[in-house]
Amino acid sequence: MDHGPRVGDRVALTFDADMTDGMLNNLRTGRVKSYANLRILDRLEREQVPATFFLTGKWVQRYPDLTRRIAGNPRFELANHTYGHLAFTGDCYDLPRVAAGGMTEDVARTFRVIEPYGGRQTRYFRFPGLCHDEAALDALAPLGVTVVDGDVVSGDPFATAWKPIVRAVLEHVRPGSVVIMHVTEANAAMTDEALPYILAGLRERGLVPAPLSEVLAAA
Template sequence: MSAEPIAARPQPGAVDPGRTPPIVDHGPRGQKVVALTFDADMTPSMLAALKSGQVKSYANLAILDILEERRVPATFFVTGMWAERYPDVLERIAAQDRNEIANHTYRHAAYKPNCYTLEQLPRTEMTADARRTFEVLAPFGGNQTHYFRFPGLCHDAAALTALAPLGVTVVDGDVVSGDPFATAAAPIVRAVLDRVQPGSIVVMHITEANAAFTDEALVPILEGLAQRGLRPVKLSELLASVP
């Protein structure tokens, strides 16, 4: 892995530190391109399930196989804990120039009250939590970014203020696949293809044990995008013309 610090590379989507982060949920609608994003969640309870043998894996390698075989660009929002648990998988992601790496917090705790069933992160720890993840991700190299995604897409003014010193761009998404809750591939495919349009940011997961059908849904999704004339691109390419 490269030891180059993250601050030494260009940061797609970065803004001036101290400014309240911009929030984007889609790119320009004028071009027939979309961004496929995959969240790599990891919480202390997920890590404990792995260590106890209760869960086999939170890294769906079949997704990477499909993306690599079809040469499809993707952006991965990675928690620091996931990177530490799966360094070999993150190295594989970083080695592909078609991929980008973004920040999904350190331990996938909520930055806003009442965000699903997620643990609540104290306000005083939010800045350090996000900064720690950038520090964990930096040595992996690849196409590092300053894009940031909140767990559960939950954020408020206090959370945004906490991130202001880090110069991030907050990325939500206008097409939420629902893959963590799916019991089959078909609902994931429908959720994506029924909502997708030019400029969409699609939210999926690479966490195999709690998003078990994402790999099975991915090929029909890619074929459906092609039928609609929609081409997957890197998130930075999709957002290049966003102010």
């Protein structure tokens, strides 16, 4: 599913929280300070903006207090982004690949990691890199997930300036859109700078951020 119905004025702001073993090693060695952009959360909370967070299990385990903060906000929804951000297909942005027989358990494990935090939990799921095929979809069928890609790709990972992120979002956003951004600070350092301009641009277009479940509800 890429988006909701093209009616009304609602759009979904979604934020992926990636975490790989390589990223964990960067934190351990001090090469990277943080993969959690608190300025994004601060702004969303301050302006009372709904959002949906696609969490990897390893990010949750690395940032339990932040996960509690997200879960404790009634405007935020929690969704699943795999356990360790492994690829579910070959040739997916050079990501290491999860074993074919391990796909179902990888996603099930992530739900188990997220579950104790409570809050507005969903069965929404996003593949790393949006890479999936029939085998991957078949593997997840028993879990009853709704796969959500998105129709507005911000391009924020590894961006070196905020203006292209804003432009990428505002040029493509429409009623029912699902916007993909990241809350992984070191890998998406410009997202918090782009966010206020994105929010202002949505207001100018008469578009209102809403939880993903509301945007997809009528689909």
